[in-house]
Amino acid sequence: xxxxxxxxxLVLATEKCAYPGADAVGKAHQEYPSNVYILRVPxxxxxxxxxxxxxxxxxxxxxxxxxxxxxCPYHGAYDRLAGRIDQLTSRMSAxxxxxxxxxxxxxxxxxxxxxxxxxxxMSDNLQRLGPVNRTLAEQLRRTSIERLxxxxxxxxxxxxxxxxx
Amino acid sequence: xxxxxxxxxQEHSQEDEFPCEERGCDEEARTWQxxxxxxxxxxxxxxxxxxxxxxxxxxxxxxxxxxxxxxxxERVAETVRLIPGVTTAKxxxxxxxxxxxxxxxxxxxxxxxxxxxxxxxxxxxxxxxFRGAVARGGxxxxxxxxxxxxxxxxxxxxxxxxxxxxxxxxxIAGAVGKLRFAxxxxxIKLPNHRRALVIGGGIAGMKAAADLAARGIKVMLVxxxxxxxxxxxxxxRVYPSERPAAVLVAELAERIQQDPNVEVLLGxxxxxxxxxxxxxxxxxxxxxxxxxxxxxxxxTVGAIIMATGFRPYVPRDGEFxxxxxxxVLTMPEFIRFFQGLSGGAKxxxxxxxxxxxxxxxxxxxxxxxDGVHEPGADGRLNTYCSRxxxxxxxxxxxxxxxxxxxxxxxxxxxxxxxxxxxxxNYYIEASKAGVLFFxxxxxxxxxxxxxxxxxxxxxxLTVAVKDVLTWGQExxxxxxxxxxxxxxxxxxxxxxxxxxxxxTGEDGFLxxxxxxxxxxxxxxxxxxxxxxxxxxxxxxxxxxxxxAAAAKAASMFAREDVELxxxxxxxxxxxxxxxxxxxxxxxxxxxxxxxxMQLDDEVIRRAEVNAGLCVGCGACVAVCxxxxxxxxxxxxxxxxxxxxxIAADLPSTACASELVNIH
Numbered sequence: 003x004x005x006x007x008x009x010x011x012l013v014l015a016t017e018k019c020a021y022p023g024a025d026a027v028g029k030a031h032q033e034y035p036s037n038v039y040i041l042r043v044p045x046x047x048x049x050x051x052x053x054x055x056x057x058x059x060x061x062x063x064x065x066x067x068x069x070x071x072x073x074c075p076y077h078g079a080y081d082r083l084a085g086r087i088d089q090l091t092s093r094m095s096a097x098x099x100x101x102x103x104x105x106x107x108x109x110x111x112x113x114x115x116x117x118x119x120x121x122x123x124m125s126d127n128l129q130r131l132g133p134v135n136r137t138l139a140e141q142l143r144r145t146s147i148e149r150l151x152x153x154x155x156x157x158x159x160x161x162x163x164x165x166x167x
Numbered sequence: 168x169x170x171x172x173x174x175x176x177q178e179h180s181q182e183d184e185f186p187c188e189e190r191g192c193d194e195e196a197r198t199w200q201x202x203x204x205x206x207x208x209x210x211x212x213x214x215x216x217x218x219x220x221x222x223x224x225x226x227x228x229x230x231x232x233x234x235x236x237x238x239x240x241e242r243v244a245e246t247v248r249l250i251p252g253v254t255t256a257k258x259x260x261x262x263x264x265x266x267x268x269x270x271x272x273x274x275x276x277x278x279x280x281x282x283x284x285x286x287x288x289x290x291x292x293x294x295x296x297f298r299g300a301v302a303r304g305g306x307x308x309x310x311x312x313x314x315x316x317x318x319x320x321x322x323x324x325x326x327x328x329x330x331x332x333x334x335x336x337x338x339i340a341g342a343v344g345k346l347r348f349a350x351x352x353x354x355i356k357l358p359n360h361r362r363a364l365v366i367g368g369g370i371a372g373m374k375a376a377a378d379l380a381a382r383g384i385k386v387m388l389v390x391x392x393x394x395x396x397x398x399x400x401x402x403x404r405v406y407p408s409e410r411p412a413a414v415l416v417a418e419l420a421e422r423i424q425q426d427p428n429v430e431v432l433l434g435x436x437x438x439x440x441x442x443x444x445x446x447x448x449x450x451x452x453x454x455x456x457x458x459x460x461x462x463x464x465x466x467t468v469g470a471i472i473m474a475t476g477f478r479p480y481v482p483r484d485g486e487f488x489x490x491x492x493x494x495v496l497t498m499p500e501f502i503r504f505f506q507g508l509s510g511g512a513k514x515x516x517x518x519x520x521x522x523x524x525x526x527x528x529x530x531x532x533x534x535x536x537d538g539v540h541e542p543g544a545d546g547r548l549n550t551y552c553s554r555x556x557x558x559x560x561x562x563x564x565x566x567x568x569x570x571x572x573x574x575x576x577x578x579x580x581x582x583x584x585x586x587x588x589x590x591x592n593y594y595i596e597a598s599k600a601g602v603l604f605f606x607x608x609x610x611x612x613x614x615x616x617x618x619x620x621x622x623x624x625x626x627x628l629t630v631a632v633k634d635v636l637t638w639g640q641e642x643x644x645x646x647x648x649x650x651x652x653x654x655x656x657x658x659x660x661x662x663x664x665x666x667x668x669x670x671t672g673e674d675g676f677l678x679x680x681x682x683x684x685x686x687x688x689x690x691x692x693x694x695x696x697x698x699x700x701x702x703x704x705x706x707x708x709x710x711x712x713x714x715a716a717a718a719k720a721a722s723m724f725a726r727e728d729v730e731l732x733x734x735x736x737x738x739x740x741x742x743x744x745x746x747x748x749x750x751x752x753x754x755x756x757x758x759x760x761x762x763x764m765q766l767d768d769e770v771i772r773r774a775e776v777n778a779g780l781c782v783g784c785g786a787c788v789a790v791c792x793x794x795x796x797x798x799x800x801x802x803x804x805x806x807x808x809x810x811x812x813i814a815a816d817l818p819s820t821a822c823a824s825e826l827v828n829i830h
Binding site: 010012018022024025027028030031032033034035037038039040041042043044045046048049050051056060061062073075076077078079081082086093104111112151 | 288290310315317318319320322323324325326327330331333334337340341518557665668670671672673690733752754755757782783784785786789790792793798801806809810811813814
């Protein structure tokens with residue numbers, strides 16, 4: 003028996019906007035697929051590239067970054083986030099991971115329709131794309147970590163503390 | 168034994184590795200459970216979490232059926248009990264109840280739990296509740312994790328109970344993973360500025376200011392207009408006491424002006440708000456007189472009370488012929504006109520016409536229906552009931568009949584909602600006084616048209632209605648005046664919504680955290696709601712809300728310090744190399760800097776966080792090549808562990824084991 007493909011979606015929802023927005027969807031008893039998982043984050047700006055790639059390597063088919071947009075309570079965080087996601091998207095594209103697997107959007111505390119639309123859209127796109135290539139994602143994740151570590155002058159902590167590690 | 172106790176799940180024996188099989192569940196569920204078990208057991212994060220094995224307690228809430236009607240909570244408990252480190256998994260009908268909370272603190276003491284998960288409603292409702300319960304059991308409250316299986320599972324997947332149950336299990340697995348990397352945290356203490364800002368000098372703001380001042384708390388009361396009293400200055404007598412509104416205003420104003428604790432700023436607007444509970448920085452613009460230029464006043468306050476009020480609904484041009492015909496008035500216009508009539512007036516003269524018949528229309532701008540009413544300029548329909556218009560209409564109708572018995576009064580309603588104490592009397596008295604009632608169906612509201620020439624003598628305007636009380640008779644009644652029972656719409660407070668990060672409901676009014684449990688609080692700590700800024704209320708309700716907001720603010724000031732969640736960045740000095748990648752990403756002056764420190768004979772450079780200035784955005788976390796900086800309570804390894812939990816139904820992969828290596 004073949005099990006039909008149901009894409010697994012991770013929503014990174016900001017604590018001030020999208021998470022209460024997702025709550026509003028539940029409170030309104032509006033339904034969306036149960037394979038959508040919502041994680042509360044202060045701001046998704048905290049995630050390095052390898053976190054997203056790690057999600058794919060673990061079998062998450064799509065990541066929806068539901069942020070506050072211009073309502074972001076943290077100064078400068080949204081612009082940084084947008085820049086980071088831009089870079090991630092181009093790396094995914096170059097590495098062969100479909101960029102429809104990631105999406106940055108703004109969801110407000112009462113944006114019930116917008117939330118449902120984003121979920122429906124991503125589900126449709128992922129249904130068309132099929133399951134994520136986890137091996138490829140894992141390769142990209144490793145490359146990303148190497149790049150991050152290689153970007154600095156020294157790879158090792160100060161000698162005085164090496165014994166502590 | 169209480170019912171709740173009886174409903175508690177029994178402790179299941181750990182020997183039943185797959186209790187699901189014994190219960191004869193279907194094949195699919197069993198397969199899933201086995202796969203989940205294998206994954207959870209082999210969770211690589213287990214080895215990474217250092218120290219003695221954990222003792223985790225998991226509490227799953229039925230929410231009286233809100234959760235358990237969809238999610239199979241017993242199966243959730245049975246499954247999550249299999250996760251290594253979980254020693255207890257119990258189901259309770261209301262974990263938030265006193266017995267529920269007691270169960271948690273008791274278990275912590277009896278079973279030496281060192282981590283607790285509650286799977287219930289949204290964390291915005293009860294995360295604090297359960298942190299409190301955990302603390303009472305002697306555990307660090309930050310070793311607690313909240314899982315939202317109501318808003319995000321049972322309510323959102325009502326027609327997919329199997330999926331909702333599986334999701335609840337994975338969410339809890341994620342929370343357990345997160346707890347493996349949790350560290351005990353201490354709240355950050357900051358000085359509490361014992362002074363409140365009340366925005367709005369209407370009846371709500373005055374009451375809140377008077378109550379706070381009576382408790383010895385300094386208050387700044389800021390009002391846009393040049394006098395206190397707000398909307399009440401426009402009304403005559405107020406129901407149900409029938410006292411003049413002016414007396415109410417004068418009494419409160421006197422209390423305020425005599426109290427040295429209150430500083431009243433008239434002709435003033437709050438233009439800037441930043442900061443947080445106990446430490447809000449506010450800027451107030453004072454208009455000054457017409458000759459002087461506006462001045463600015465800065466202050467630090469500990470709490471902010473939003474008493475910004477409502478706006479009366481203003482009908483669109485042409486709505487019931489408003490602004491097209493002079494004799495169509497809104498309720499505030501009518502009240503001002505009617506109370507302005509001279510005491511000796513024998514008849515009502517308006518617009519040079521003798522008024523012999525008045526029609527009052529209910530629900531103008533309230534209880535609007537999609538497809539029946541036109542949305543306002545903001546695209547919104549006012550679907551709510553404004554709650555005060557019915558009694559106001561009956562009060563005014565009665566006043567007309569009592570003063571001018573020769574004037575006929577007609578009342579067109581879809582329902583009559585005189586719900587408050589003493590308000591039903593207005594309906595009874597108005598009926599006795601000969602007010603004539605017509606009832607329409609909400610989808611077919613009455614219309615107002617100019618009267619045809621044949622009946623013009625009976626009145627210039629004709630109200631047409633399909634009257635439900637006479638089994639749908641279509642009636643056309645000429646009248647001289649139409650009074651629109653206009654409702655309330657949300658006040659306009661401009662930038663304050665964004666600056667304070669206030670939530671508004673679909674109706675545009677400011678939204679409380681919970682209508683019953685936290686009715687005057689908003690999601691931003693230290694900001695409280697008083698009166699109609701929150702939604703339609705009558706004066707009695709407004710005063711009750713304002714009193715509650717004042718009491719809540721006063722209780723906040725009972726402490727010398729404010730305690731904030733310790734969700735700020737933290738540097739691991741054993742990993743940090745002082746490369747300052749993080750510092751380049753920080754937008755907050757002074758929150759993150761490189762310091763030199765002496766270690767043995769060597770001077771080393773390390774990043775250092777100023778917890779008072781760090782806002783906890785996490786912009787610094789992503790760029791550190793050594794993972795030396797993390798956000799307390801929201802660490803990267805915790806997020807990775809949560810994703811592991813969510814991905815738990817998939818077969819374990821080689822790549823997963825590598826995850827630990829870069830930590």
